[in-house]
Amino acid sequence: MSAPIADSAGNADNARSSLEALRAEIAKAVVGQDPAVTGLVVALLCRGHVLLEGVPGVAKTLLVRALSAALELDTKRVQFTPDLMPSDVTGSLVYDARTAEFSFQPGPVFTNLLLADEINRTPPKTQSSLLEAMEERQVTVDGTPRLLPEPFLVAATQNPVEYEGTYPLPEAQLDRFLLKLNVALPSRQDEIAVLTRHADGFNPRDLHTAGVRPVAGPSDLEAARTAVAKTSVSPEITGYVVDICRATRESPSLTLGVSPRGATALLSTARAWAWLTGRDYVIPDDVKALALPTLRHRVQLRPEAEMEGVTPDSVINAILANVPVPR
Secondary structure, X not given: OHHHHHHHHHHHHHHHHHHHHHHHHHHOOOOOOHHHHHHHHHHHHHOOOEEEEOOXXXXXXXXXXXXXXXXXXXXXXXXXXXXXXXXXXXXXXXXXOOXXXXXXXXXXXXXXXXXXXXXXXXXXXXXXXXXXXXXXXXXEXXXXXXXXXXXXXXXXXEOOOOOOOOOOOOHHHHOOOOEEEEOOXXXXXXXXXXXXXXXXXXXOOOOOOOOOOOOEOHHHHHHHHHHHHOXXXXXXXXXXXXXXXXXXXXXXXXXXXXXXXXXXXXXXHXXXXXXXXXXXXXXXXXXXXXXXXXXXXXXXXXXHHHHOOOOHHHHHHHHHHHOOOOO
């Protein structure tokens, strides 16, 4: 009986090593965005989707492209524009004159890793075309559901909502994203490193020449996900997650708090982070580490709080400081 257990542990260790190598491969192309890289890996482990927000030019698209180059997964990219139609994403029925029948032409959503670039530059009708794909992992066209490949992850980038020509994502769609990662401007030292790479011939459009190689694949993800599912969670940790989420619903600064789906998401990301750091159990620090990216897009500020400079992150940080931590 000990051999299968040993094999399972070995597979999990190999998968953890592969995912650590994945982070290192992405760093060959992207400088100074370690939190965003970690968030993408956590999302892969949790079968979740990621929203990357930042001003233009901070390597949001490059980050996802580097992830796809370091993974042995099929990848497609959609540039979201104001005239993009839902069928341009999901696919449509096409008439074949030779057979006098309609056949389904799959859209770019039929892939493992979909890069939805500048998702908030397209109107809500097209944004909503991703809802079924993200939640049900299928697309229904003409009443027929069609399953998407496994694994399936949407990595969407967006510019800050106050930018010209943007359409804020509705709450229902925001809630489908497991994580919202803020891609910040680099520090002075990191920006010097970026310019030095470019001066030495780095071409962001040619990641193969930059040395980014596939270091993980579907089997690694499956082994890792199996190990994450076995990561234990004590009743005290479960109560801690619930208390944090319930506190958002009672915050005077918020009109919308975290739903039970958000609480489930926080528990999932905390388990994934615990496993990535080498533990088979969750501690309060795991919950704290993932609270901001998991919850910041699931709350809504009151207008008066927003005018006073309050942010979702500051509200969540205040809640983390006040909710009793289990011992």
